[in-house]
Amino acid sequence: MTEVLPNIPREITGLAEWLACMVYILVLPRRWGVVGTAATLAVGLAALVGIQLFAGTLPLHLWTVGMALAVAGMVGLMAAATTVGLRDVGYVAARAFVLAELVASLEWQIHAFYFHPEPGVEGLIPTIVLVVLYAAAFGAAHVLERRHFDGTAPAVGPRMLSIAVAMAVTTFALSNLSFVTPNTPFSGEISIEVFYIRTLVDLAGYIALYAQHEQLRKQRADLELAAMDAILRTQHDQYLAAKRDIELVSRASHDLKHHLAVIRVELDPEKRGRQLDALEESLDQFGAAFDTGNPVLDTVLTSKARYCRSRGINFTCVADGTALGFVDVMDLASILGNALDNAIESVQRLEDPEHRIIRVAVHNQARFVVCRFENYFDGELRYKEGELATRKVGGTHGLGLKSIWHAAEKYGGQATVTARDNWFTLTVLLPLS
Structure with missing residues (x-):
């Protein structure tokens, strides 16, 4: 050419x-x-x-x-x-x-x-x-x-x-x-x-x-x-299952009154001791139920506390959920369930049983509801492409935290994470409506 x-x-x-x-x-x-x-x-x-x-x-x-x-x-x-x-x-x-x-x-x-x-x-x-x-x-x-x-x-x-x-x-x-x-x-x-x-x-x-x-x-x-929807549905299913468990505990507590009546009239000290031991054992399988003033918070905390008890995890909680009524059931279950699931998964990796500790606090502060989730942490925070990198593998990598952030932002709040002195802290701030 x-x-x-x-x-x-x-x-x-x-x-x-x-x-x-x-x-x-x-x-x-x-x-x-x-x-x-x-x-x-x-x-x-x-x-x-x-x-x-x-x-x-x-x-x-x-x-x-x-x-x-x-x-x-x-x-x-x-x-x-x-x-x-x-x-x-x-x-x-x-x-x-x-x-x-x-x-x-x-x-x-x-x-x-x-x-x-x-x-x-x-x-x-x-x-x-x-x-x-x-x-x-x-x-x-x-x-x-x-x-x-x-x-x-x-x-x-x-x-x-x-x-x-x-x-x-x-x-x-x-x-x-x-x-x-x-x-x-x-x-x-x-x-x-x-x-x-x-x-x-x-x-x-x-x-x-x-x-x-x-x-x-x-x-x-x-x-x-799709993955976030699956997480939300899983958390909601867990909430419903935990609610059924609490109802079971309530019925069991009614039956225990009859057992106590029998123990009171028992004259043989040896039999009474065995009956008391059996009663204590039956109470241990249910664990402590929470009464925070919010039924969703009660349900999730009770379910996770029972799970931690069965796995040798030290779970402590101080919570006032009376101001959380404005949060949708699905959103609250997502925040609580994902935060506690991540904490449980993290401490279960620890070799020392004394370090398997989870602390939860829910309270009001300056027109905010503060939800704080802490667990012992032996690593350091890593970020990838501007986002917190998790240790999970698979299709739901990091989606639990994303779900928490999404739910908090829906109510004009925010979620932050910190790691200091071997403690990982997730703080969710929700402004009071």
Whole structure:
């Protein structure tokens, strides 16, 4: 093919690649502060433009080597500026590369159509068009991508990474096929037609990558909602089961009155002792029931206290639940059940039985209901992607705490966690209505 119009200048391509990287760096968790990020971006701009200028000196048969160096530069810039893993860097770099190709191709297509045929037009007006179009295109991309990430890593698996890379490679290959040979069903022979094909294919590639991530977000949201719903249902079922247990205890206490009447009239001290021992044993299997003024709180605390007693866990509680009437049964069961389940799971790992301690306090303070859950803790808090990392594995990883935070925020409250002096503390503050 005879090239009638010039290709995109190398420095313009390098600028587009740098701006595409910046779009994603600004929506990902960053490694440095403002000054460090600015310095990293400045070095990255010089590196990407330099790579493009160097690639322009390579012979035609090493054209793919130059493009590989450009992609490596984008990957290196993102890895240096963000805290996400290499797999996420590769995934985002694939999206940034296609975005850079799209915007650079679109701008140069407009430039070639309006300015190239006219002699002496190269200057201020084309530069203004370049600045305006780049600012509008990459600004719009930043707004779109902020919905996808907004300070969080994509956390993709190998399959999602391989799909994104394959889509980026395919997009790049098809969009530049006409520059290699016009003798295919997907090539053009006129330069302005070639530019149009490249822009259109790049646009389709970016839309496909955007739709891929949108589908990934939807799948994750559906899975998380399903898991949280399962947790809520489990907690509610536990509440209903515990309520039945308390009703059983109430009936048993009625029967115990008759046993006491029999013991009172027993004259044989030995028989009376055996009867008292049997009575005490029957009382131990029920454990102590709570009377906090809130039936849901009574039910959950009684159920968990009995469970802790059977597992050798020291469970103490001081609770006044009279002000919790404004909290929905499902929400209160979720907060209490998840908090106590996490505490029980944590202390059960401890080798020393003396350290298996759980303390609960519920009280009013300054127009707030304070729910505090404490347990002995032998580790340290770790955070991953801005969220507290748990020791659990499986599909419900960390969803118990998310459910607590969600329930607290529903009432305008908040939940906080701290670890100090071998004690893990979860505090839930609910403002009184």
